[in-house]
Amino acid sequence: MKSPRHLGLMMIISGATLWGLSGPMIQWLFNYTELSSTDFLVIRLLLAGMFILCSLLFTKQNIFEIWKYPRHWIQLLIFAIVGMLGAQYAFIETVHISNAVTATLFQFLGPVLITIYIAIQHKKLPSFMQVIAISAALTGTYFLITNGSIENIVLSKQAILFGILTAVGFAFYTLHPASLIKQWGTSIIVGWGMLLGGISLFLYNQEFHFRYVANTLTMSTFSMLILVIISGTLSFLLYIGSLKYLSATETSILSSIEPLVAAIVSIIWLNESFGAYQLLGGIFIIVAVVFLTMPEKSSNRTHVRKEETLSA
Structure with missing residues (x-):
């Protein structure tokens, strides 16, 4: 039998690979359908949110308990609309306007912004390693x-604008729900966050119609849409599961293969081309995130919360 550590390594590598694949898959969808970013996001958030919450109900967890506490569900609504929906929309729009690799790399700037924010909040200069990473x-x-x-x-x-908003959004939805996650658990908060974010976008986007979306999809594009939703949800579940067997530092470092997978798949499958300095820039960003996972445990915990929400 495989050791628990081997199982954890397989889970985190599989989860990070699936998330890295999801970016190019989303880009392919935009290339071959008339779906807008909001169309795709409504479907993704609603289906993924319902899947996670139904899975929790199946395991007999009380997903409605949080609604008994006004202070908590108000925080949850802020997280769902500003954090989950805002960050996801910025990420998807960056994919739509540029490409999957660019969006993934901007997303990886989140931990850097968090490090700067914490330093300002605590009125404490960053450590030498953090300065190098920034x-x-x-x-x-x-x-x-x-x-x-x-x-x-x-x-x-x-x-550039949506890329920066992607980084800011992911930093926000990493920091804002920290107390909620500690109280209720990641799965419940992310599940409700996705469902409420999807409902909010559905109500806001008056032009969205399920019949129109269904008519624009072919069998191949519909299959790809389902694969994107499944891969993102599985990625989240595999990441959460790996935390039982690996340390926060290990999972954070191994998750850095996401942009590498996105780059390889985009170049081979989508025929994307990147300049030498762009590829070098991607390496710099990945190295920066790896550095940030090493010096302080607080940075590790922050990065872990980021990955838990991204991979949904």
Whole structure:
């Protein structure tokens, strides 16, 4: 039999790989359908949220207890609309405007923003390792946007804007629900966050109609849509499961294969091309995140919460 550690390694690598695959799969959907970012996000959030909550009900967990406490469900609503929906929308829109790899790399700037925020909040200068990581992340972002030449910016203003919003959004939904997750558990908070975010976007987007979406999908694009939802949900479940067998540092470092998987799949499958400096920028950002997982346990816990919510 495989040891628990081997099982944990298989789970985190599988989960990170699935999340890395989901970005190019979403990009393929946008290439071959007329789905908008909001159309896709309504479907994804509603189905994934219902799946997680129904799974919890099946295991006889009380998913409705949180609604007895006004202070908690108000925080939950803020998390669902501003955090979950905001970050997911920015990520999907970045994929739509640019590509999956760019969106994934901007997402990985989240821990860097969290480190800066915590340093300001505690009025404490970052450690030497954190300064190196922040510098590496900023350098990587510069290369990603400019491909080494400030005169020839390779990303549009919209892509840069939504990319930055992606990083800010993921940092927010990592920090904001910390007390809720501690009280109620990750699965309940993320499940309700996705369902409520999907309902909010559905009510806001008056142009969304399930019949229209169904008519625009072919058998192949519908199959891909289902695969994207399943892969994202499985990625979340595998990541959560791996935490039983591995340390926070190990899971954080191993999850850094996400952008690498996204890059390889995008180049081979979608024929995406990236400049040498853009690829170098991606490496800088990944290295920065790895550095941030090493020096302090607080950074590890923060990154873990980020991954739990992303992989849903």
